[in-house]
Amino acid sequence: MIRIVWRRLVHRKMATMTMLAALISVYTLIPFGLFQAKEAKSTVDSSIEKYGRGTYDLLVRPASSRTQVEKTLGVVEENYIGDGKGGFSIAEWKRIKADPLIEAAAPVASLGYFRGKQFSLELPFLENPSRFTYQFYTSDGYKNYPLGSSGTFVYFEQLDPGTTQYVTTAQRFGSAAMMIEMPENYYLLVAIDPESEQQLTGIDFSKLEEPLELDRPQDPKAMMLKMTLENYGNPPVVKVLQRDDLNIPVFLRLQVDTLEVSIEKYLRSLHLQQGQWMMSASPEKIAEVLKELKKERVVQSKTIDLDLSKFQKPFDGTALILNDQWQLNVAQRYSIGGDTSVYYVASKIVYQHLDSIPTIHIVQPGEPPSYKQVEKRGVSMATATKLPFIIEQVGTFSPKKEPSNKLASSPLGIYGGMEATTEEGRTLTPTTVPGSFIPAPASGVTTLEAAELIKGKKPIDAIRVRIAGIKKYDEAARRKIEQVAAKLLKQGYEVDVVAGASFKEMTLDVEGIGKVKEPWTTLGVAQRLTHTWNDMSLVTTFLFSCFALLWLAMRLVFEKNLLALENEYLTLLGWREGQIRKRNAIEQYLLMTVALAASFSILYGLDAALPLYGVAAGLWMFSIVLVTFLLHRKEERKERTIAYRRFSSIRYYRRWIVPMMGILSLAAVLLAVQIAALTAALQETAETALGEYIRNATFWVQISIILSSTGLAAIGVSEGVHTLLSERKSEFQMYEMIGWTRRTRLWHFAKEIAVWALSAIILGLAFASLALYLLHVSFMWSVMGLSSSFVILAIMIAVIVWTRHFDAV
Amino acid sequence: MIRLENISQSFKHHSSKIKILNHVDLVIQQGSWVSIVGPSGSGKSTLLKIMTGLLKPDTGTVYYRDLDLYRMGEREKSDFRRRHIGFVFQDFKLLPYYSVLDNVILPLYYDKKKQELYEKAKMLLLSLGIQEPLFSRLPNDLSGGEKQRVAFARALIADPDVLVCDEPTGNLDRENRDHMIEILRSFNQQGKTMILVTHDMEVAAHSNCIYLLKDGLLLPNEVNV
Structure with a gap:
């Protein structure tokens, strides 16, 4: 066979x-x-x-904290915990933290936009009398926006190192140097618990807990702070660690006109004698003289654009001096200003048209326009004799570059190096004023005690929870996370599973700019x-x-x-x-x-x-x-005898x-x-x-x-x-x-x-x-x-x- | 009318070559009836294929009214066969899934209007003794004689000048064979050329000329009947 x-x-x-x-x-x-x-x-x-787990697993927020965009699209923008209104007290946070299933519970309390100290920029002494007209700018990468109003200095001569003849209305008090005060910039300040935050981020925030020593005569900063505190009724000091890796977009445009003028003529106009200091004249007279000087013939003119961004720090800047070659150097002499007790709080951005392309509208027109409701708070040093607090920078921090794991987003919600791009591929960044449509990262951190002082009894906006005993993000881990989430939900909190979050590019329609792309975060995408x-x-x-x-x-x-x-x-x-x-x-x-x-x-x-x-x-x-x-x-089988008519x-x-x-x-x-x-x-x-x-x-x-x-x-x-x-x-x-x-x-x-x-x-x-x-x-x-x-x-x-x-x- | 000049054909068998046709010459006049006889495997069918343009010989060529068949393209040769030659096979080659009528019209299926073809096919079938009730039947339901008559009708549908029959009576009983011979004779009497391959000498005897194909040679001494 x-x-x-x-x-x-x-x-x-x-x-x-x-x-x-x-x-x-x-x-x-x-x-x-x-x-x-x-x-x-x-x-x-x-x-x-391997990649599904981020820095923390659950985000716990007070009830009804979810924004419309989260509810509708299931995504959140970077730094989405910022601009919160609070809701948790420190006691509540401690209770959550005490759960043995929780490895870390790091609170976040967004306090608002604060300004730090303002340092000066000194202008050079030139060979000939010259007029300096300056204007500071900030930028969102798309447009430049003027910061404050422009100012003018007219320099005549330097008699000796201690006496310089110039006139300006930009300086409240005269000095031997022509010093421009840097513009007022505002930065997001966030309160954290140093220990929990370190558990989550690995960053050392312990300086916030160190006592402040003011009796250090050799330290001018300490002496100045001591003096200020004494002058303003010894208010509590809000210690701040400033972020030192931020790019703060500040630019200076300086127009330098060489003038052919006689100092004698203008001394006379100021009703001053030969040898007298021009800035000793009354401000009114100085303003008149500056007007008169505008009519003088300009022999030579040049415009200089300077990028001051790398010298900017959120709460403690750098004093600068400009030499006659128009180069910037760190200054040895400087003036410091800063109304640190005045701050702004902003609402969250309202996104519209969530069914198509989310749209952001201008809320307050201006230069730059504000895309959020911004409210001024605090007390100004200029008018008050007692202050509620004083901001003092005590150290710096730099968030670790998250992408040891680029795949899973670790949306800490406050440190995101947020960048957006226009349709033409131009990079957009937050400006130095509150109200930017790009959610700003935390530029400084402080303690929860400071948060209570500024924001009240329930300052905490959110608690980022990391579950104990999880090695990898698998089914068992997911069950464990869900178990804790359910427990917290029962307590009436808003709970989101963040583990397995990942980045997603979102297209937004921003009024005044057009289509903008931002990296957002989808929560729980791994699941x-x-x-x-x-x-x-x-x-x-x-x-x-x-x-x-x-x-x-x-x-x-x-x-x-x-x-x-x-x-x-x-x-x-x-x-x-x-x-x-x-x-x-x-x-x-x-x-x-x-x-x-x-x-x-x-x-x-x-x-x-x-x-x-x-x-x-x-x-x-x-x-x-x-x-x-x-x-x-x-x-x-049946044998057929008659042919089929179709498809035979x-x-x-x-x-x-x-x-x-x-x-x-x-x-x-x-x-x-x-x-x-x-x-x-x-x-x-x-x-x-x-x-x-x-x-x-x-x-x-x-x-x-x-x-x-x-x-x-x-x-x-x-x-x-x-x-x-x-x-x-x-x-x-x-x-x-x-x-x-x-x-x-x-x-x-x-x-x-x-x-x-x-x-x-x-x-x-x-x-x-x-x-x-x-x-x-x-x-x-x-x-x-x-x-x-x-x-x-x-x-x-x-x-x-x-x-x-x-x-x- | 048909002229074969110096036709040779061999086939490979394992490593050797077998010459099946050896310098064959043949002239067939219009209106004649030529029979080619010979033992099985002598090359009769091969000769028919060469004669009708289906198989290019190793040497020599075939003329039809001075037209060299093997200088024609594939399309021209097909057109030639369709218009001038009708085929009748021993095994009828009727398509088992088409009705009798559809089998008859096949050669001109893509050339003429179906209605016109059906009318002509019906007339042909009736003239060959196939009655109307059988028209819609499948070939498997017909007798051998009926099948061969249907095949004959298919060969005549294009009104050819030449009818090529390869053992047309091989599968028929005596009565049907005689009937088929009558049909062939009447076709020949209309002035059409008949080329018949057979080893039935009784059938061959009805032709004008008989050729014997043996050892690759078409025997030159014609047997005139």
């Missing part, structure tokens, strides 16, 4: 090779495809485990990603398995039909039914076993994991059972065509669902940095799954068409003899294939539509998947048909 089977296989070389190739493809591609789906899932899981990829993986595995099993079934039905004619001959020759069945079964078993051995070799060559061999063996066993079942199944050839060859239609329909479902679900998942996950990372890590795996499916469909259909043509060889001989050209024969056959192939594909796409609907894949991605599947299969069929030879003679 084996001999006769072997001879048949050898005799039908082409058919045997095709069948073997098909079986090897199934036994190799299916385990490979399933493995790839599993691989993609484990890449996703490990990426999330969503896991769900998305779990669904995707499930769909892929399910469809691929179905496709594999049905493909095999269809293929064997096809083979059985192919054997029908031979079986008839063998019966005529006197073979018993059992013998025929045995011959057919042995042939199929032999083919399947050889194919399994070949696929094992391929898997070995690919260094495949052990379970893949198991899948291949499982498929082999399924094939054996299936072929045994099919060969035992008896079919009764398709109906006649349906035993071959129906299995091929089945394969095509399945391929259409698999490809459409896979492409749609994959593109949707890719798009959804690519919105965030973590998702993008996962997309990049799994992209080729997913593509290889799609290619495997297409390959299987191509092999199945190609083999089917080949066999169909072989069966109809004499038909094509006849067509050629009766004078049909190759083109006519091709067209005739293509029409026939188009009917059944398109019907099969359309049927498959109908099932795919239903599947996509049930999987909640959006309409756009469904259309994308369905049309791609159609195009791929249509091209594949066209290529298979086009490359066949119809020269049967």
